Amino acid sequence: MRIDYHNHMAQRSRYTDEILRVVSDAGRPVSVDEIRDALRESGVGTATVYRVVNNCVEGGKLKKVELPNAAARFEPADLPHHHHFECDSCRKVYDVPGCAQGVADLAPEGFEVSQHEILLKGTCPECQEASV
Amino acid sequence: MRIDYHNHMAQRSRYTDEILRVVSDAGRPVSVDEIRDALRESGVGTATVYRVVNNCVEGGKLKKVELPNAAARFEPADLPHHHHFECDSCRKVYDVPGCAQGVADLAPEGFEVSQHEILLKGTCPECQEASV
């Protein structure tokens, strides 16, 4: 008897550990495509990467980072509070440690703030090099 | 002779003024659907609203506000620097005046920041009311 046949399975993908390692080693939020590329030799398929990262998000191991007009990125769920930088040139997303003073207090009277996101944009060091 | 036949025309839509008025009156960034709804009686079509707002963005009259997993919103281009609040319940986007201290300075050494966005999330006053 099978429950939940064609939805996300519990968690027993043989790729889970490798995918978590890739995300962790990247040191920045990575997309499904980036994960798949990093594991190219393993032959893992896109669908599987999606399944695994979704599982991991559900299981509290990964956090989904959503940006405007971009595929979702994934990062370890246990990182301390931080924000992100998106490079206008290569589109890679980087971590920005720390947070600005009094961000949540910006909200006008009557708004209940449950979370906030700060997104910096510009050019990453690598792309600055490249353009010299 | 026609140049640019089926792309954006110069700016002579008969709806331009009304659309700009809707955006301005809203007092918060509005989506194409919201604009269309506001002008429902006029019978304006979605395509036209897209054409007009795109023109206005190009012409420097409107600014496009892009959020994760949401249709673009549009606001007057001449507003002073500010940020946004997205209600988790009704999905409406509101303006948040002002800015936090030292936001751009958060970037690690070597990153060149050209702009930043702060997005607050939570519940707007209206939706708090509704849930009481």
Next chain:
DNA sequence: GTGATTATGATAATCGATTCTCATGTCATG
């Protein structure tokens, strides 16, 4: 091992947002 169960990958389907197409409407101008 053997049969049942479940994961995988290729690819089709879906989804929401946006843009394109094109027949028709509008409007200015001669």
Next chain:
DNA sequence: CATGACATGAGAATCGATTATCATAATCAC
């Protein structure tokens, strides 16, 4: 009022991201 130039709306097409399908492969329980 004829003409041409262009704007409009309905709906089709597209786009990128993600999810669903399903035959097959891997794995598990015994």
